Amino acid sequence: MTISFASSQLSEHDHKKCVSAALDTAEHICIIRGVQLTPIRHKVLELIWESHKAVKAYDLLDRLKLIMEAAKPATIYRALDFLIEQGLIHRVESLNAFIGCSCSDHQHEQLLLICNRCHEVEERSAVKVMEVLAHEIEQANFILHSKAIEIHGICSKCDAQAGNKN
Amino acid sequence: MTISFASSQLSEHDHKKCVSAALDTAEHICIIRGVQLTPIRHKVLELIWESHKAVKAYDLLDRLKLIMEAAKPATIYRALDFLIEQGLIHRVESLNAFIGCSCSDHQHEQLLLICNRCHEVEERSAVKVMEVLAHEIEQANFILHSKAIEIHGICSKCDAQAGNKN
DNA sequence: CTACCATACGTAATACTATAACGTTTCATC
DNA sequence: GATGAAACGTTATAGTATTACGTATGGTAG
Numbered sequence: 001m002t003i004s005f006a007s008s009q010l011s012e013h014d015h016k017k018c019v020s021a022a023l024d025t026a027e028h029i030c031i032i033r034g035v036q037l038t039p040i041r042h043k044v045l046e047l048i049w050e051s052h053k054a055v056k057a058y059d060l061l062d063r064l065k066l067i068m069e070a071a072k073p074a075t076i077y078r079a080l081d082f083l084i085e086q087g088l089i090h091r092v093e094s095l096n097a098f099i100g101c102s103c104s105d106h107q108h109e110q111l112l113l114i115c116n117r118c119h120e121v122e123e124r125s126a127v128k129v130m131e132v133l134a135h136e137i138e139q140a141n142f143i144l145h146s147k148a149i150e151i152h153g154i155c156s157k158c159d160a161q162a163g164n165k166n
Numbered sequence: 167m168t169i170s171f172a173s174s175q176l177s178e179h180d181h182k183k184c185v186s187a188a189l190d191t192a193e194h195i196c197i198i199r200g201v202q203l204t205p206i207r208h209k210v211l212e213l214i215w216e217s218h219k220a221v222k223a224y225d226l227l228d229r230l231k232l233i234m235e236a237a238k239p240a241t242i243y244r245a246l247d248f249l250i251e252q253g254l255i256h257r258v259e260s261l262n263a264f265i266g267c268s269c270s271d272h273q274h275e276q277l278l279l280i281c282n283r284c285h286e287v288e289e290r291s292a293v294k295v296m297e298v299l300a301h302e303i304e305q306a307n308f309i310l311h312s313k314a315i316e317i318h319g320i321c322s323k324c325d326a327q328a329g330n331k332n
Numbered sequence: 333c334t335a336c337c338a339t340a341c342g343t344a345a346t347a348c349t350a351t352a353a354c355g356t357t358t359c360a361t362c
Numbered sequence: 363g364a365t366g367a368a369a370c371g372t373t374a375t376a377g378t379a380t381t382a383c384g385t386a387t388g389g390t391a392g
Binding site: 356 | 363364368369370371372377381383385386388
Binding site for chain 2: 093094111113115116122124126128129132133135136137140141142143144145146147148149150151152153154155156159
């Protein structure tokens with residue numbers, strides 16, 4: 001018999017590779033920068049990478065508690081703060097949630113394509129958009145600290161699925 | 167003698183005109199659309215327009231209570247929901263706060279330039295950015311529902327002020 | 333060695349943000 | 363004057379995040 005997984009939209013990719021790549025990169029970056037990817041931080045990053053969906057802090061907390069009874073909100077938020085500082089995760093402002101950053105070693109501040117159906121979040125570099133945006137910001141004499149570009153809608157996979165059903 | 171105001175960054179503009187223009191536009195739009203700009207909704211919109219800073223829901227609530235003891239969170243959130251639906255205000259996702267929309271009759275989904283010092287928020291149409299962004303989204307086969315582009319940094323006024331002090 | 337300091341973490345309390353659920357009022361319409 | 367929809371009143375609760383203070387650990391200057 002064959003076993004079919006209750007699969008994510010990105011099921012056809014090898015997610016274990018995503019996770020291990022992300023964790024390897026994180027470890028590497030932290031060593032280079034001389035910052036500590038402590039066991040808690042490492043675990044939280046791993047939990048975030050369990051899927052490509054944005055995760056809520058308290059969901060992370062519940063999952064962390066399974067292996068660490070003493071975990072409290074501060075435990076999670078401290079880890080999240082660290083991971084964000086190091087650019088290893090993104091905060092999705094419009095969801096109050098977090099996703100792994102798949103561009104840790106490249107430029108940051110990407111486009112986030114957030115699917116309202118499957119809730120997966122795709123990062124896109126969108127170099128041209130950033131260029132034009134940078135120009136616009138300059139025109140406004142605005143000194144950039146950070147930017148969040150969050151696009152909500154339906155991803156191509158969900159759209160295709162909906163199409164199949166009709 | 168002359169009186170100098172404890173002024174906002176935009177003090178040199180006539181803010182009363184901003185407010186009355188916004189309220190007039192809102193009334194107009196609501197009549198056209200056959201929706202009710204009730205006294206509560208009108209007052210909340212007016213409170214939001216007291217400045218060009220993003221306002222928190224509970225700050226609005228406190229201010230609303232001054233003239234309406236019975237106001238409760240739901241009172242505010244219902245008014246905010248209505249105003250957002252009608253495109254009369256924006257929610258600033260990265261601040262959990264709200265600002266008046268100064269483009270109610272034009273296209274929506276603008277750029278928000280959020281000053282981390284004076285906390286004022288400037289809306290910019292940035293047609294070119296939107297064009298390039300739309301193209302990028304199309305390339306991703308993503309079906310757009312809504313977008314939020316929030317830029318944090320220091321506005322030109324605050325930057326100039328800092329410059330003066332040095 | 334040990335006193336000191338910085339970093340990370342433990343823990344409890346609390347603040348802040350938002351929604352759910354259900355009842356009441358109002359007003360237009362039949 | 364019964365009906366239904368929209369707005370609002372009211373209470374409770376859910377969900378998100380921070381503060382404050384105490385403890386443990388490890389590196390380093392004296």
